[in-house]
Amino acid sequence: MTNTTNVATNSADIVAVSAMGAIVNPAFSALPAEPYRLKSDGTAFLWPTFGGIVYNVSTGDSAFGWSGDCIHPSVSIAHADANKNRGLNVFACVGNIATIVSGAAKGAKGIVTGKSGRFSDQVIVHFDMETRRKLAVDDKIMVRAEGVGMSLPEHPDVSMKSLSPALFDLLPKKAEDGVLKIGVTGIVPPHFVGAGAGLTSEGGSLHIQSTDRATLKDLGLDALRLGDVVAFQDTDSRYNHGYLRGAMSIGIVGQTDGPRAGYGPGCTIVMTAPSGQLGCYDAPNTNIAPLLEIVQ
Template structure:
């Protein structure tokens, strides 16, 4: 088993409120056609982690529950401190006391995404407060200081079953690999928060890499993508991430990927496994 500094990490509470869905105007696709469809925010009852990321009549649809704070500085604390796999607890409203799990972070809109079981979702309301035990920031693997870990709860890190190969590289189960040329929105943004979109505008590439079959919560490998500090192309770099929102109509966008591990060199290898999804690692329903 890989040794980490888990015993040195700090656990803090962060809190957000269930956001209201937003709709400013029509969304235009790459052919110039206008669409009025659901997008970010709110409580999304029928799109959850484990469901397909593509095919919905929507744009940037966030699975489960989306939370944020109106104060940008405090919301930044929520986005930066919480980690995928952290426990989330409802602290107001009819569902008070119920628990869920953090599943990702959506940049631009700056939402933190939470999974709850169906019966809990029915009790939730816009504005309900959800508190998270933020734990995982600063996580490191002993003797692998050049591999950066972001947004990852130590428990989930262990569940991923990351293995050390004979040559010292690390091997991670992934659903698929994505080439850097398909990565769009999010380039240049800080890597420790938010997400990085897989572009959908080239239907042949999208199909060739199995991206039309991606599921929310899937673990994927981004080839030649350096997300050590900011997001961008670097030959040989590798990023492991989790798919956090649906595909998109807008050009340059698509299923979002939140960084979990990254390295400027090819020290992380992917092994194809169609079951590499957070619902299987954390037994989510």
């Protein structure tokens, strides 16, 4: 069991609300006419990408090595109405319970493990393998969305993002000299921040660039797993993601690596602070799969 210090939250005041989505089909843009994408070296590739039901990649597995482009483990959901999908993407939080409400697996429960898609347009939900085999594209899934509005009375400068109160309580953490420190598996320097920079921090993902494999290994980031907790140095994610010296953001790896320049494992940011109020410490193997007792 990971050692953690209790940190007070306003959990009694947080509103839990339903948010509906349906399993989405993997898709390609209508243009360009060909489906190929380009690797960082300029060569073309055609691999599976995000969306659909993924039968053999789960939270807890390696974030690297798959013949896929930013794969979402398990299941990706969205709402067909753009405004309603925005509500789903903003209000769903990592660690929320999701219930299947239609189809052959009706009644089965899963756990939100990330947010992603091209522009914050999908939510990632883990279901065990037996449940996945019963699912179909367009099956409806209801998320008990709880976490938006969470704050820390003793650490008011730390902004909470897309994180359920239950998962926050489980994360390894400690408070030292007024600084909230989170246990992480790795630290991402600012020059390794990739796709997602400049976009909203209320949904979607922030990517760890992985084109430079030698430096990735030197940083100890080449062994990251889906579900690992990581820190982003000098990254301010209060309203969107951007460089700010002294800032820090904490993320959870939600999707796999990909071969395109500027991409790599995609992370859902769950907390951030602008000037030293948030820190981190080395806590190897900190991963939401064992914390949430995720069943493969």
